[in-house]
Amino acid sequence: MTLDTVDRLEIDPLIDDPGTRIVVCCGAGGVGKTTTAAALGVRAAERGRKVVVLTIDPARRLAQSMGIDSLDNTPRRVTGIVRDGGAAGGGELHAMMLDMKRTFDEIVEAHADPERARAILENPFYQSLSAGFAGTQEYMAMEKLGQLRARDEWDLIIVDTPPSRSALDFLDAPGRLGSFLDGGFIKVLMAPAKVGGRAGMKFLNVGMSMMTGTLGKLLGGQFLRDVQTFVAAMDTMFGGFRTRADATYRLLQAPGTAFVVVAAPERDALREAAYFVERLAAEDMPLAGLVLNRVHGSGAARLSAERALAAAENLDEGRIVDQRAGKTQGRDAAAVSPEPPAVEHSPETPHEAPSAPPRRDAATVPDASPAEAGRHGSPEAVPPNDIPRLTAGLLRLHAERMQVLAREKRTRDRFTALHPEVAVAEVPALAGDVHDLAGLRAIGERLAAGNAGA
């Protein structure tokens, strides 16, 4: 199975479809997930959608490219969105960064009376929990997604997922919260507050206070009291938490949601992508396809790495011959220096005298006048003896590129063999990073073209 037989992930129909209300970008760290989310946002807005992009932890430069400078929990309108030629217009792009503590605080404030809310917000246990220990970011990302969807101000929400230990944590977070709330542990923690019930409960209470006694020893009494106060204060809110977590989970399964798995053509990233694809299927989450970032292509692909290297060696040998011809001595030195020539300019290398032209005819470089042209001075005047060296460099670069291509293809084919059903969009590698809206737009165009060779 090769990529040619795989369906192409068509980005434009996906983001143009008014039925698409949520796009979730997920994948391993460092594959360009956030950039993909932002580029999809720009493209969808310029094609007429009213879009909000929820980023979790964007690199500063990427945030700046959308004009968001500081951490802010409120969607801000991005300026500079231009209507795409054939599009309906009326598109808008809004962007925000998740502030998990702020999001958590807002939930507390919205769902508890002021006095209780203050007790919770001041609780030391709550303060560390909300400041972002394991899992909080995932809960809050999903909570924020639910909120944005409920506001119904945007017709497309694009979500970036947290840079988790596992890319799947955000899927597990709501369930984990649920099992915690359903478990007996909360009741144990609350037990001291509820002691003194019916006589029949007495035995149970003894067991529980033994348990809390152990926990107290382990954690320190004050810490346990903080936790207990927190749990007691949050008690009335737990039901709401679970309801919302369940609702968000169902939202992710709904037909208006599309998951886009992002990867780079590297073994680890694609392994994680494969795992994600399987997991989404197991959870009945709708997968749109795979975005494969940073794919290399070559306009000279018909020249194989092997042939390019062989040709480069021919050129090197030619130069050694030239040097022999140009120098009366040093024949032995040339013969015992089989290694490739210096790869960068080395100013020490003497120019060949014009009287000893390289074997490759100097006359084909019409305006070459090596005697007077400085090595870096006038670009039109390439010293003829440089040509074989530079050409060998071009060929070596090409060989390197072809090796990269072959490796990427092997990795990709392995994924495709496992998941032939997954549609793929390839995004060609860029030399530099994205700095502005134009850069995001360019990525969006490449995403929509979906083919590295194109």
Added chain:
Amino acid sequence: MSRLQVVSGKGGTGKTTVAAALALALATEGKRTLLVEVEGRQGIAQLFETEALPYEERKIAVSAEGGEVFALAIDAERALLDYLQMFYKLGSAGRALKKIGAIDFATTIAPGVRDVLLTGKACEAVRRRDKEGRYVYDHVVMDAPPTGRVTRFLNVNDEVAGLARIGPIHHQAQSVMRVLKSADTAVHLVTLLEEMPVQETADGVAELRAAGLPVGKVIVNMVRPHVLDEDAVREVSEGGRAAVAEALGSAGVPEPAELVGPLLEQAAEHAERVGLERSQRGLLTGLGLDSHELPMLGDGVELAGLYQLASELRKQGAGE
């Protein structure tokens, strides 16, 4: 040299590979290193091409010099149960705690407990001695969470020591912090010569320093050779196309005229990257840290490549 070597880096920079290569490099003759993984991804097992690691220290490789590398995938839940068992002999009570969800709570929801357990286990391995009083492991190398989270991860014990002001967790947290903030520890950051990883490295160094954690080295990974620079590419692009075609033809390349354009395009991309890399390297130099550079391996990292990187690290003095 530091006995606990923590390896972090932005996602995608190859920190697991570098951690594994470092563990091999430190396992010189007669030495033993422990490579620990804390994120439950089984990256080490995949690198060494073995089956998934259980929660147990097992020998995973012998270095070129004959030193031994052990590996451990730390599992927070198991570490907690071990810990309870060790301090409280909580055999069945441990199971009861698990049943009511207390273990889940402690390892996934309670702030920082998970990270306390993971760092605690690594520090325990650092301090462990055999019957003769020698260290069991000469070095412990940790494949840590990525740069964006590593400071919080390592510093969690400080926070926990503040939350749980008395009791064994408090003491445990404090003793872990003593190891992590001492010269026994070095936190290395892996980066690529690209803008985002370099920026993240600079931010990471600042955060680690602000938290009083010992910053080790910058390890630049996947460095590619510079075949041609900008000047060279400009030279040929602007004046030598015909000559290049000629040279290609004479070297036996078929239809050379059609290849000149694409080849020059690739060269221009390469030159742009060379320029970018130069400026990124400058930024890294500005951090004032020692550094190592590891080459990009042509075929991705297979087991042989890991040994190659280890020998490269040793050549660059990583074991001294």
